[in-house]
Amino acid sequence: MRKTLAVLLTLVFVVAMVTTSFATEIRAGQTMVVTQVDKVWMDDETIYVKMLPGYELTEVHAHYGDTLADFPLTKSGNPKIGHFAFTDFEVDEYGIYEIPISGVEPGDLVALHVVVVNECECFEETGWLFGCPVIEFEGNNWAVYTVYPNVD
Numbered sequence: 001m002r003k004t005l006a007v008l009l010t011l012v013f014v015v016a017m018v019t020t021s022f023a024t025e026i027r028a029g030q031t032m033v034v035t036q037v038d039k040v041w042m043d044d045e046t047i048y049v050k051m052l053p054g055y056e057l058t059e060v061h062a063h064y065g066d067t068l069a070d071f072p073l074t075k076s077g078n079p080k081i082g083h084f085a086f087t088d089f090e091v092d093e094y095g096i097y098e099i100p101i102s103g104v105e106p107g108d109l110v111a112l113h114v115v116v117v118n119e120c121e122c123f124e125e126t127g128w129l130f131g132c133p134v135i136e137f138e139g140n141n142w143a144v145y146t147v148y149p150n151v152d
Contacts, residue, residue, distance in 0.1 A: 026116055028127040029142070034116050040129060042148065044104045047112060049097040049129070058124070059115035060099050062086040064108045064148070068138065071111070071145075078139030081113045104148050109135075111145035 026034045038050040047062060063084035065071055072083035089099045104110065112129040131146030 025130055026114060026127040027130055027142075028125045034125045034127045035118070037129070040131075042101075042104070042110070044148075045100065045102045047099040047101055047110075049099070049114075050095065051097070051116075054120050055116055055118050057089065057097050057114050058117050060087060060089045060097070061113040062099050062101050062111065064101060064104050064110045066108060068109065071109070071137075073137070074139065076139045077137055078141050079111060079113075079137055079143045081143075084111070084113070106149055108148050109145045110148050111137075111143070113143070 025036050028034045035052055035055050038052050040047070040049050042048065049057065051057065061081045061084040063071055063079070063086065068077075072080040074080060086099060086101045089097050091097050099112070101110075110131075113126065114129065115124060115126050117124045128142070128144050130144060133146060134144050135146060137143045137145065
């Protein structure tokens with residue numbers, strides 16, 4: 001019984017170490033907060049997004065790499081969102097969006113661009129999930145990425 005408990009506690013600790021929360025809001029334009037996000041977390045295979053009630057994602061564009069050279073960029077250093085590697089997502093029965101991005105390793109750079117809809121307020125807006133740390137791409141727009149795993 002003690003061995004089983006020790007193994008379970010070890011598994012919980014390991015899962016907590018490899019799962020990291022990395023964003024709290026979606027921004028459109030450079031400073032306009034479209035919505036706070038209930039919760040965002042990721043592991044080395046999936047980004048999970050739990051939106052606040054009334055908000056939903058209709059598109060996602062995710063990408064990661066060791067360096068910025070691994071991202072599809074314009075000559076001026078802006079990300080080519082339509083060329084991001086990961087655009088599939090599923091929504092589970094709890095309203096959690098699951099975006100598969102298998103292969104992310106510690107230290108990788110991760111960017112997530114989304115389309116958010118709020119039918120009650122009649123709007124659709126694109127935006128970036130802002131993480132901590134917030135790192136801007138080198139181009140002349142406000143696109144951002146973060147480092148996996150990171151610390152809130």
